Amino acid sequence: MARAATTSDAFNAVAEPRRRDILNYLALQERSVGEIVDSLSMEQPSVSKHLRVLKDVGLVGARRDGRRMLYRTNAEAIRPLHEWTSTFERFWRHQLQRIKERAERKSNPPNDTRSVLSPRRKHDFDGNDH
Numbered sequence: 001m002a003r004a005a006t007t008s009d010a011f012n013a014v015a016e017p018r019r020r021d022i023l024n025y026l027a028l029q030e031r032s033v034g035e036i037v038d039s040l041s042m043e044q045p046s047v048s049k050h051l052r053v054l055k056d057v058g059l060v061g062a063r064r065d066g067r068r069m070l071y072r073t074n075a076e077a078i079r080p081l082h083e084w085t086s087t088f089e090r091f092w093r094h095q096l097q098r099i100k101e102r103a104e105r106k107s108n109p110p111n112d113t114r115s116v117l118s119p120r121r122k123h124d125f126d127g128n129d130h
Contacts, residue, residue: 010081013057018042019050023059023073030063030072 014020021040025031031039036047051071054060058077062069 008057010057010059010077011084013053013059014081016050016053018046019054022047022050022054023078026060026071026073030070032068032070034068036071 014023018040022036025036025039033044033047033051036042036051037044040047051060051062055062055071058074060071061074062071064070
């Protein structure tokens, strides 16, 4: 099966790490191409190409300010990405909680290791106190 073009949808567009970097940089405020080039240490033609892809799929909008174009993220277009990834958030939260609990058990072993290591005897379960 042929791979979808990067301009076909938002998911394919953000598969490129440099485009994600650009989106992250634009998340706080709109920026010019020059600001993106300087901040992300990318070549201007590369930034322009990535911005064009992001704009074509609707993840980025642009407006003219005099001679400059200012780019900004389009939050509504990013929403489907967020909703899709949030379906996995509960899974990862659960996994991280399990890792945390395991690490805490390893760093805080029980004080009475004898009870943990000794085998159970029949009278341990019959309810009789000794």
